[in-house]
Amino acid sequence: MISKRIFAFIAAAWLSIGISAARPDEGMWLPMLLKQLNESDMQKKGLKLSAEDIYSVNQSSLKDAIVSFGGFCTGEMISSEGLLLTNHHCGYGQVQQHSTVENDYLTKGFWAMDKKQELPNPGLTATFIVRMEDVTKQILAGADAAKTEAEREAIIQKNIAKVRQASTAGTHYDAVIKPYFYGNEYYMYITETYKDVRLVGAPPSSIGKFGGDTDNWMWPRHTGDFSLFRIYAGPNNEPAEYSPNNKPYKPKHHLPISLSGVKENDFTLVFGFPGRTNEYLTSHAIKEVYEVSNPAKIKIRDTKLQILDKDMKASDAVRIQYAAKYASIANYWKKWIGENRGLRKANAIEKKQQLESQFVNWVNADPNRKQHYGNLMAEFDKNYKALDGITISRDYIMEAANGIELIRYATGYAKLQQLIDSKAPQAEITAEAEKLERGAAGFFKDYNAPTDKKVFAALMGLYYNDLDKKLLPEAVRAAGNKYKGDFTKMAEEVYSKSNLTSEAGAKKLLADVKAGKTNALKNDPAFALANAIDTHYKTQVLPTYTSVNDNLNLLYRTYMTGLRAMQQDKKFYPDANSTLRVAYGKVEPYEPLDGVTYNYYTTLEGIMEKAAMTGVEDYVIPEKLRDLYEKKDYGQYGLNGEMPVAFIASNHTTGGNSGSPVINANGQLIGTNFDRNWEGTMSDIAYNPDQVRNIAVDARYVLFIIDKFAGAGHLVKEMTLVTDNTSGLPQVDSRKSASSTKELSKKEKRKLEKAAKKKKKEAAEVN
Structure with a gap:
């Protein structure tokens, strides 16, 4: 089974780690504050640019090449014709949405050989940041008068709406305003969102996902984790809905791509939209994550993955339907495993407790501080105890109950039933039914009822057996008694009688509702169960969860104020919250355990070594890639007979940073971030510079695959390739820079060879 294979790999690979004192390159920094907080340190570490070169409102800067890709990843502009690189x-x-059994782009890859072949993606967006602004005073105006967190939040939301409206009136821009340091500060991002984003190219999964779940979160890594899209614009280069008349977007800046590669200790910068970190949690919270939440979620997802894996291997149709879903489920499943082991190995709970003891001593040393912070730790303890039974209930509803696609889909019909129960006008009921009808095709395209039925039996069994019965919805307790714990029998009955297991059935049910048959939905067994679980969540779990978290938000806001007062010499960075950030570090190896050192880069040689291993499905490669390797046909992208594939650096990253550009000291693209090492997955909670590494696919490997493997050299011709330390800033006229798939000149070759010899000499001296 897949879990056994990966756990065996984990057992062999796991290494001990610890948390050391923070160093300046820890953190995810706000671009507009780089000048005052980070510029000097970044330049000492090798940066050749200024803070204004990275983020500017008055002139083009690196920020103008960075996009939020779909709201879940990052992408970067790499040509003057709107070409976008991401993971x-x-x-x-x-890619999966465009794939069929006949045109299996997941397996074979996809390459548009001209712009007419590029594929539209309804709903996919690319969002640029126009500018940032500190709006703390405006947003917190009047908030001090609030008596509760709910009142405070209502005032804040009113202020946010007012500031957003004033900031974007009369423009096509939007404004995003988010809290920082638990609501002590607020920053606004003015954004510009493009809605016509087309698929241009993607390597086959044997390259783009090489290593699969076996290598996920691991180093050494050999994955060509990249894909290409293109942003299209309407008249005046502004956002527009999809139209065949749209033209490729002309970015304010696109990143030139370095062919010089990386060497140890090179400065690196990651620019992107990290999703979520919790660096300032107390020991109470980490204990809950480590002891309660992560173990439950790991167990549930492991069970589901085993079922999906078996069915996907048995059917190409199911494989295509579930490929993206499987990857998403597996990603955080393995991350949580590494995170828990990392937290334990690093004694993270104990170290947080030490900080809290220090904080208490600091508070008790001053009567004024004691008045403000004296009860803080006791209140944290009280509120986390109030979550006993609540956190685990929520996790099982989210992961087990809603991990069943039928249950999650049926829950979406709750509003329709509410309209029926409230005797709303038939026109409103019909409108909601038609909305659900329109969405049915999208859901059932990637749904396989027989597979989901197996998931149902397994996850409902976990839900029923793992929780204290008093924490279960009455409908689940009753089902356990009725079927005597045999949820396979329950699955057979629910899936045979429910109309919501097929598109035709769903449309029939909705037609009955529109015809005035008021009991049609209520009597559907899948909806009845889903609605019971959802009602239990909203009445028995969510109120306490929300109330306690409101309390905790106030406590953390106060705690952050205290910590910053206690550690006035420390530069604090806000937790990631899907807003634009800069992280910086350097290219460097690391020592996962005594006597073992991992190099900072990998090559195509490692792919061939892994491909030679037997019995590992994730290490299969295309024959053409093997042919290119055997011929050493690397074009201008290889170096001294090697083809670089990936490298690591000490940049602080997290989810959402996937696809972020890794930029060198001169502002040039050297790689695309796609993962972290397993030893560093706990960096969302505690960063350790000796162990945490971000993993990037080398830009030269990306170019090699596009040009030599895919034969899509016309795409490389759009790009700006550089072979020296020329600045990657907009004032360099990138459209006039040399960028082609032609072989390098003799002078350029000699320059690269000289650099390679220097690199080899430096490595020998280090060793």
Whole structure:
């Protein structure tokens, strides 16, 4: 089974780690504050640019090449014709949507050989940041008068709406305003969102997902994790809905791509939209994550993955339907495993407790501080105890109950039933039914009822057996008694009688509702169960969860104020919240355990070594890639007979940073971030510079695959390739820079060879 294989690999690979004192390159920094907080340190570490070169409102800067890709990943502009680079796993859903058994782009890859072949992706967006602004005073105006967190939040939301309206009135821009440091500060991002984003190219999964779940979160890595899209614009280069008349977007800046590669200790910068970190959690929270939440979610997802894996191997149709879903489920399943082991190995709970003891001593040393912070730790303890039974209930509803696609889909019919129960006008009921009808095709395209039925039996069994019965919805307790714990029998009955297991059945049910048959939905067994679980969640779990988290938000806001007062010499960065950030570090190896050192880069040689292993499905490669390797046909992208594939650096990243550009000291693209090492997955909670590494696919490997493997050299011709330390800033006229698939000149070759010899000499001296 897949879990056994991966756990065996984990057992062999796991290494001990610890948390050391924070160093300056920890953190995910706000671009507009780089000048005052980070510029000097970044330049000492090798950056050749200024803070203004990275983020500017008055002139083109690196920020103008960065996009939020779909709201879940990052992408970067790499040509003056709107070409966008992101990860293969970020574009995987789009590749999957365009794939069929006959045209299996997941397996074979996809390459548009001209712009007419590029594929539209309804709903996919690319969002640029126009500018940032500190709006703390405006947003917090009047908030001090609030008596409760709910009142405070209502005032804040009113202020946010007012500021957003004033900031974007009369423009096509939007504004995003988010809290930082638990609501102590607020920043606004003015955004510009493009809605016509087309698929241009993606390597076959044997390259884009090489290593699969076996290598996920691991180093050494050999994955060509990239895909290409293109942004299209309407008149005046502004956002427009899809139209065949749209033209390729002309970015304010696109990143030139370095052919010089990386060497140890090179400065690196990651620019992107990291999703979520919790660096300032107390020991109470980490204990809950480590002891309660992560173990439950790991167990549930492991069970589901085994079922999906078996069915996907048995059917190409199911494989295509579930490819993106499987990858998404597996990604955080393995991350949580690594995170828990990392937290334990690093003694993270104990270290947080030490900080809290230090904080208490600092508070008790001053009567004024004692008045403000004296009860803080006791209140944290009280509120986390109030979550006993609540957190685990929520996790099982989200992961087990809603991990069943039928249950999650049926829950979406709740509003329709509410309209029926409230005797709403038939026109409103019909409108909601038609809305559900329009969405049915999208859901059932990637749904296989026989597979989901197996998932139902397994996950409902976990839900029923793993929780204290008093924490279960009455409908689940009753089902356990009725079927005597045999949820396979329950699955057979529910899936045979429900109309919501097929598109035709769903449309029939909705037709009955529109015809005035008021009991049609209520009597459907899948909806009845889903509605019972949802009602239990909203009445028995969510109120306490929301109330306690409101309390905790106030406590953390106060705690952050205290920590910053106690550690005035420390530069604090806000937790990631899907807004634009800069992280910086350097290219460097690491020592996962005594006597073992991992190099900072990998090559095509490693792919061949892994491909030679037997019995590992994730290490299969295309024959053409093997042919190119045997001939050493690397074009201008290889170096001294090697083809670089990936490298690591000490940049602080997390989910959402997938697809982020890794940029060198001169502002040039050297790689695309796609993962972290397993030893560093706990960096969302505790960063350790000795162990945490972000993993990037080398830009030269990306170019090699596009040009030599895919034969899509016309795409490389759009790009700006550089072979020296020329600045990657907009003032360099990138459209006039040399960028082609032609072989390098003799002078350029000699320059690269000289650099390679220097690199080899430096490595020898280090060793």
